Amino acid sequence: MFLLVALAAVASAQIIHHAPxxxxxxxxxQVFNTSRGTNGGIYNSSFVPDSSYGQYDFxxxxxxxKDIYPQVDQSEYKLQFVEVIHRHHKRTPYAQNCFPVxxxxxxxxxxxxxxxxxxxxxxxxxNTTKLSWANYQNQYNxxxxxxxxxxxxxxxxQISYAGLEDSYQHGLDLYGxxxxxxxxxxxxxxxxxxxxxxTNNVITSQVASAVVKAMYPHxxxxxxxxxxxxxxxxxxxxxxxxxxxxxxxxTSSTVWQEHLARAADLYDELDDISGVDPxxxxxxxxxxxxFDNTAFRLCHGxxxxxxxxxxxxxxxxxxxxxxxxxxDFEYNYKYRIHENSTLYAATSYGAxxxxxxxxxxxxxxxxxxxxxxHNVAHDGSIARILGFLQIDYLRWPGMGSEVVLELYQGLxxxxxxxxxxxxxxILTTTGPLGEIDMIPLHDFISYIESMIGKDAEVLVDYCx
Numbered sequence: 001m002f003l004l005v006a007l008a009a010v011a012s013a014q015i016i017h018h019a020p021x022x023x024x025x026x027x028x029x030q031v032f033n034t035s036r037g038t039n040g041g042i043y044n045s046s047f048v049p050d051s052s053y054g055q056y057d058f059x060x061x062x063x064x065x066k067d068i069y070p071q072v073d074q075s076e077y078k079l080q081f082v083e084v085i086h087r088h089h090k091r092t093p094y095a096q097n098c099f100p101v102x103x104x105x106x107x108x109x110x111x112x113x114x115x116x117x118x119x120x121x122x123x124x125x126x127n128t129t130k131l132s133w134a135n136y137q138n139q140y141n142x143x144x145x146x147x148x149x150x151x152x153x154x155x156x157x158q159i160s161y162a163g164l165e166d167s168y169q170h171g172l173d174l175y176g177x178x179x180x181x182x183x184x185x186x187x188x189x190x191x192x193x194x195x196x197x198x199t200n201n202v203i204t205s206q207v208a209s210a211v212v213k214a215m216y217p218h219x220x221x222x223x224x225x226x227x228x229x230x231x232x233x234x235x236x237x238x239x240x241x242x243x244x245x246x247x248x249x250x251t252s253s254t255v256w257q258e259h260l261a262r263a264a265d266l267y268d269e270l271d272d273i274s275g276v277d278p279x280x281x282x283x284x285x286x287x288x289x290x291f292d293n294t295a296f297r298l299c300h301g302x303x304x305x306x307x308x309x310x311x312x313x314x315x316x317x318x319x320x321x322x323x324x325x326x327x328d329f330e331y332n333y334k335y336r337i338h339e340n341s342t343l344y345a346a347t348s349y350g351a352x353x354x355x356x357x358x359x360x361x362x363x364x365x366x367x368x369x370x371x372x373x374h375n376v377a378h379d380g381s382i383a384r385i386l387g388f389l390q391i392d393y394l395r396w397p398g399m400g401s402e403v404v405l406e407l408y409q410g411l412x413x414x415x416x417x418x419x420x421x422x423x424x425x426i427l428t429t430t431g432p433l434g435e436i437d438m439i440p441l442h443d444f445i446s447y448i449e450s451m452i453g454k455d456a457e458v459l460v461d462y463c464x
Contacts, residue, residue, distance in 0.1 A: 014450040017342040018431040021392045024325075025332040028259055031325050038321050039328070041395070044298040046090070046166050054424060058324075058398035059090055059299035060166050062423040065173035066181050070426065072438065077408040077417065079184050081363045083356060084174065085234075085375040086402035087382050088207045090163040090299050095156040096282065097292040098149030099274040101308040104297075108135060108154035110161045113206060159206040162300060163399070167207040170400055171214025178372065179215070185372055189216040194372045197225040199235040204376040211376070233351035234377050236384070240463035243348035250338045251285065259329060260284070266322055273307050273315050291327035291396070294320050299399070328395040331379075335387035336394045342431075345387030350452040350459040352381075353388060357448045360407055360441065364416050386422065388451065390431035403427070408438065416441035 024030050024039050039056075042048065046060035054062045062068075063086065072079070092106065116131040135153040137144050149156065159167065179185040186193050189212075196212055198204035208224055216222075231238050250256060270290055271278045283289050297304060298320070306314035335341050362368040382397035404421040420427040420436035428435045433447055452459040 015343050015346050016431075017339050018390050018429070020332070020336045020390075020394060020430055023332070023393055025329045025395065026337065028255070028262060028329070031259065031329045032262060032322070034318055034322070036321075036325060038324055039395075041324065041328075043295055043320075043324060044301075046162065046299070046399075056395065056398070056423075058295055058396065061087075061398040061401040062425075063170060063173060063400060063402040064177050064404055064421060064424045066176045068424050069177050069181060070421075071181075072406075072408060072419070076412065077410055077438070079182060079406060080409050080416075081360065081371055081373075081407035082178060082184070083359070083373045083375075083405040083407075084402065085377055085381065085385065086170070086400055087379050087397055088163075088203050088376055088399070089159060089166040089170065090296070090399040091157045091159045091203055092150075092154045093156055093292050093296045095149060097289045098156060099276060099293065099305065099308075100147040100149070101275055102150040103306055103308050103311075104150055104152075104302060106150045106152035106154045108152070108158060108160070111159075111164055113155070113158060113202070115202075157203055159203050160300060164206070164210045166400060167210035168214045170402075171211035174211070174374075175215040185215075189219050189222060191223065192369050195225060195370060195374065196222065197234060197373070197375045199232055199377060199381075200226060200229040200237065201235065201378070204378075208374075208376045211374070233349075233355060234375055234381060236349055236352065236381065238351055238463075240347050242462045243344055246340050246344040246347065247334070249340060250334050250344065253338065255333065255338075256330075259326065259333075260286075263287070263322075263326060266319065269319065270315070270323075273305055273313055275308060286330055287323055287326040288330070290323050294323050331383055331396040332394050335383045336391065341387055342390060345384045346451040347459065347462045349381070349384035349388055350456065352385070353448045354452055354456040354459065356405070357445055360405075360418070361445065363407060364409075364441065386427075389420070389427065389433065389436070390429045391422065392428045392430045407441065418444045 024036060030036060042055060042057040043059065046057070048055055048057050048062075050067065053068060092108070112132040114130060114132050116128060118128050119125055133155070135155055137151060137153070145151070175185060179187070196208055198208050205224065212219065212222060227233065229237055267284055268278070270276070276283050278284075294304070294315070304315040304317070304320055335345060359368070359370070359373065363370070379397045379401065382401045382403060383394070385403050386394055386397070402422070406419045406421070408417045408419065409415070410417065417438045418436065418441050419438050426435055426437045433439060433444065436444075
């Protein structure tokens, strides 16, 4: 009933859901079909041979790079602005996704994370000291070894050494396209032309540090933008009770509950292996926790989990693949299949699209000199963007998942056009935007406004 009332209150909205194409995550029979394996996905390496680049690799997703970049006819169009948003790269699990007792001991001593403040006023310049966190386990803390997850010297989460390597390569590839191939980015960093942005989660800053260094190796330090926690549109962390209600509706639906019921035996097996309490609600309302833990292990070259007290009781490859198929199903269902998934994306990520709209329009009017906006975000950020645009095919956005929006101006007609790329390829939707390949900018702007209102008033009406 809440949905009907809210819809009546914002009758001016035209949020129309267009279902994705039928795929291997559309029907639960296929999701539970063990012969599907990983559905062609890679979960155990960041490396994909050039001949196979573009294949779904959860550990290190495909992104734009010179050898696969689909160029626009530069005699017809001039690139004027690029918006990049991508998920952080691979990391340790979140603390809540660690098993009560982990048999692995993890060390993160090969990288330093720096946290310190610095005076910007000349009178006090240099009056603070650079600080790096030296993670350790306190042997005298009695709680440090009781159901603490992994022993060792890591934070949960933090970008791993291998994740930093992937981040650096991502930056090299981006500059290879927009700096070298397209001669678009400035050779030297200029904050008036290029901006970087992160969320309040420190792992996005860890990634950005490597990306920036790869793109602008002579820079020792730069400022990155970050919104106040609780209002951040990138993560997102702004409050929208209506969106929260839709999310609850989706995860309470018959289909969602059916997939959990059909996975009951798998849950029992995994709980026996992991030591997770079968009554723990957080671990059994989705496969998010088991997915994160398992993907971390495989992406970093570790074996599948074994019971801490019985080393012969271990997760099997079939069980891991079932976890991955269920995770892909959950993202596809929550952000694309459910009839209110588009409404959920519009209300939970509409504020970002309102900002993006103004950034694009300001470029067309000459109100800004900005050429390149780079955002480091999360899987939920990417999933919401793809849900908002109504991508035709969605599975869990893996590490480094990247959406690129390119703004061009026609050299002959002077009109503005937009192109979107995901996984390094043209982004195709089942909605009114179709294939987002040099579509008129006003069509893209009209689509955004149909979802959130001309001045985001529809979004505000939903959320406030």
